[in-house]
Amino acid sequence: MQESTNQVMNWANDNKMVVNPKKTKDLWISFSQSSPEPPPIQTDGIEIERVNSFKLLGVWVQNDLKWNTHVCKITKRANKLLFLLRECRKSFLPPEIGLLTYTSKIRPILEYASPVWGGIPKYLEVEIERVQQRSLRILGLEKDTLPTLKERRDKATCNELKRIVEVPNNQCNRFLSGKKNHTYELRRTRDSTPRQLSKTHRHIWGGIPKYLEVEIERVQQRSLRILGLEKDTLPTLKERRDKATCNELKRIVEVPNNPCNRFLSGKKNHTYELRRTRDSTPRQLSKTHRHSTSFIPRACRLTNS
Numbered sequence: 001m002q003e004s005t006n007q008v009m010n011w012a013n014d015n016k017m018v019v020n021p022k023k024t025k026d027l028w029i030s031f032s033q034s035s036p037e038p039p040p041i042q043t044d045g046i047e048i049e050r051v052n053s054f055k056l057l058g059v060w061v062q063n064d065l066k067w068n069t070h071v072c073k074i075t076k077r078a079n080k081l082l083f084l085l086r087e088c089r090k091s092f093l094p095p096e097i098g099l100l101t102y103t104s105k106i107r108p109i110l111e112y113a114s115p116v117w118g119g120i121p122k123y124l125e126v127e128i129e130r131v132q133q134r135s136l137r138i139l140g141l142e143k144d145t146l147p148t149l150k151e152r153r154d155k156a157t158c159n160e161l162k163r164i165v166e167v168p169n170n171q172c173n174r175f176l177s178g179k180k181n182h183t184y185e186l187r188r189t190r191d192s193t194p195r196q197l198s199k200t201h202r203h204i205w206g207g208i209p210k211y212l213e214v215e216i217e218r219v220q221q222r223s224l225r226i227l228g229l230e231k232d233t234l235p236t237l238k239e240r241r242d243k244a245t246c247n248e249l250k251r252i253v254e255v256p257n258n259p260c261n262r263f264l265s266g267k268k269n270h271t272y273e274l275r276r277t278r279d280s281t282p283r284q285l286s287k288t289h290r291h292s293t294s295f296i297p298r299a300c301r302l303t304n305s
Contacts, residue, residue, distance in 0.1 A: 021046040098139040115160040118153040
């Protein structure tokens with residue numbers, strides 16, 4: 001890093017430019033807690049200050065590439081301007097004037113360069129949304145008067161990405177890759193005929209366990225009890241689920257071009273027989289006196305005698 005800094009200083013001197021060491025900051029980005037800290041960087045014998053966060057073109061960048069500092073700074077700055085909305089309310093101005101004040105003076109602060117930092121965690125989104133909700137509450141408006149800031153950030157990000165893609169010579173296109181068609185298949189092709197995976201009691205009752213079915217049935221029974229009706233006034237929810245499943249399966253089978261048909265297979269006629277064909281006539285398994293008198297039916301014994 002010191003060699004690169006010296007090259008920058010030489011280039012500045014050749015072009016008759018002066019680098020201000022006081023305005024130059026050293027930001028070391030690392031995600032490891034045990035990484036050794038590099039030696040300080042100097043320019044013209046002056047050590048450059050090393051910081052954990054730095055404001056670059058209006059956006060605060062941290063050494064761990066998180067956006068906590070940026071969100072904290074913009075929310076603090078926006079909250080200081082809420083007095084403008086209070087003055088509009090005290091002056092009995094129309095709500096449209098206060099809304100225009102918010103959308104022109106406060107909201108741009110919360111949305112500046114949002115495509116850069118728009119992918120923030122949920123807890124940071126809540127902090128930003130609170131500023132807009134507080135503003136609308138001061139003006140006496142409902143929360144849904146304006147679209148949420150998250151929706152606006154997502155829309156701005158999509159528009160920015162679309163603008164980058166539409167310009168072939170845009171420098172950001174090198175960070176985007178086209179659609180890739182892979183020749184491998186991760187899923188194995190197998191017979192997808194619906195079959196019982198196990199013979200336990202849980203699978204006999206259907207797709208969900210028995211205790212979940214009871215929870216669902218309790219809602220209907222409670223509803224009928226509130227109305228003063230008997231439990232058998234309506235068919236059970238399990239019967240309706242089974243009927244809906246059968247109707248859906250029938251609808252899929254009746255349409256040959258339905259994509260779901262590839263998960264079903266027709267009836268298979270096997271050429272082998274698992275059960276041996278045998279003569280079912282009662283026969284004597286042994287010639288002992290016990291079997292001749294007890295195992296053979298009485299009618300057969302009388303016939304032989």
